[in-house]
Amino acid sequence: MSRDIYTEANEHFLKSGRQYEYGRPDMSLRNHGGDGHTDSSRTEQDNDHDGRLGVDCSSFVWRGMHDAGYGVPAAPFGTHDLFQGNTPTDYAHKHFDVIPGADAHQKSGSLQPGDVLMFRDKHGSGQHVAIFKGYDAEGHIHFIGSQVGSGPAEVNVTPGGYWDGKNMEIVGALRAKPAFRVREPLHGQASDAPTASAPAVAHSSATHATPSTQTPDHSTPTHATPTHATPAHEAALRQGDKGDAVRNLQTSLQHLGYQDEKGHKIQPDGDFGAHTRAAVERFQRAHGLQPDGVVGPATKEALHAATPRLDGTGHPHNALYQQSRDAVHRLDAQHQRTSDQRSDQIAGVLTTKAVGEGMTRVDHAVLNDDASKVYAVQGELNSPFKKVAEASTQEAANTSLEESGRQSLQIAAQQAPQPAATAPTQVPPAQAASPTV
Structure with a gap:
């Protein structure tokens, strides 16, 4: 069953015809192609408008699992939701069978397509996850994942090379439990999915792709996954069709x-x-x-x-967004400005910021003196008990509702209670540059 994780990730990222690159929101790194830098989105948005959608390693794995029908969170998890250093989290133990590092690293071993490989940086606190594809004729591991240099690509783990002890080392693998699957995969069991014993064939020059850094994602996995009535194998629909x-x-x-x-x-x-x-x-x-x-x-x-946009009726923060939108439109009217898409995108970011501040409603939207900042306010403007959320006006106006919707879900997940045993430790500032992909 876990083989479908490989199949779905391969279909979505490597065979769909869409263009991808590595992406993360907190920094820009050099890569190959596009505009020469990584995207600021890890959730398949094209924030830098170079025609390539940004995705990081954990979002890559999340997508494969999501489309394979597993009960992953509505927003992509991070590597630290699955393991920390050498230790899988409680969440990982609950939903996966854990394969020890020695077994996972073994030449021509027992890994199966769809197993989630866990890597750690030997020289820092960085982590990486990828999806096992198979073994080549010499018993070496092939995986697919998103690396900073190449974005989504296939990688061959060469003995003693970057992924095999020189910089990164395999600390184990995770095999999704059958009970974790909650629905059928999008593409079913693909006939060309590799088997554990079949040699994997490299399709990419990403053998020596360099991973990037990524700060830990502290979101707590949930099991809310959007469902939409869109079967994947019906005839195409076009203008003029009815029914x-x-x-x-x-x-x-x-x-x-x-x-x-x-x-x-x-x-x-x-x-x-x-x-x-x-x-x-x-x-x-x-x-x-x-x-x-x-x-x-x-x-x-x-x-x-797809995850609903904030203005979609299926998004859990849609009501708060509608309040933010009404407040921003009133602000536009006060300044004799016609509300437009930028207004709605500002409302989307204010909704995300309001969620982060624990606000339950948005009563007002106001600007600072030079209009560089916009604020969402809960309560009366002159009340000492009001709550306020702040955003950069320019950044908010250029952030899509798709991205705001994903960010608000991530923030809500981060705010959920976390078991003390699995709570991630903040990386000290001195270690912030350590690679974590």
């Missing part, structure tokens, strides 16, 4: 927050008209797909796997 399949598509678009060309919600009437096509094209652009308005296999797969 239940179209109605399900329209419901998914509404659930996810994608609107028509005039910014109106899609009504699930079962008629694929121009407004539905415009919403489909918006979804396709946001997910790195060809914006042709046709809902084929790739678009259906993306719809099935």
Whole structure:
């Protein structure tokens, strides 16, 4: 069953035709291709507008597990949710069978496609995760993952090389338990999935890809995973089609927050008209797909796997977003400005900031004197008991609702109670540059 994790990650990142690169929000690192630097998104957004979607190593593994039908969190986990140093977390023990480092490192060993490989930096506190593909003819490990130099790619672990003791070392592997699966995989059991004993064939020049650094992700895994009525193997849908399949598509678009060309919600009437096509094209652009308005296999797969935007009815913070949006639109009116997409994106970031501050509603949006900062306020403006969340106006105006929606979920997960035994330790400032991918 865990072989589907490999299959789904391979389909999503390496065979879909979409372009990816390594991404993380807290720093920019040099890579190969695109604009020469990593993206600021780890959740498959193109924040630097170079045509490549950003994804880090743990989000890569999360996607494979999510699409394979496992009950992973709604927002991607981090490496420290799975292991710390040599030690798997309680979460890992609950949902995976743990394979010790000596066994995982063994030449022509017992690893199976879909096992999650765990690496640690020998010279620092960095960590990396990847998905085992198979062994080559000499018994060496091949894996797929997202590395800073290459982004998603296949890597061959050469004896004594970068991934085999020179810089990183394998500390173990995780095999997902059958009970962790909660639904069927998107693509089913692929016929070309490698077996544990079959040699893996390298498809990339990423053998010597260099990992990046990544600060620990302290989110606590949950089991809320969005579900959308978008079967992956039905016939393509296009303008002019009618029926239940179209109605399900329209419901998914509404659930996810994608609107028509005039910014109106899609009504699930079962008629694929121009407004539905415009919403489909918006979804396709946001997910790195060809914006042709046709809902084929790739678009259906993306719809099935997508997390709702903040303006989608399916997002848990949608009500708070609507309050933020109303407040920002009132602020626009005060300054005789017409509300637009930038206004809604500011509202999205304010929602994320409000979640981080523990706010339960947004009553006002205000600017500082030079309009460089925007604030969400809960309570009366002159009340000593008000709560305030702050954001950079320019950054907020350029942050997509997809990204804000993911960030708010991550923040909410971080705020959830964590077992004392698995609470990650903050990396001291002196170690902050240690590689963790």
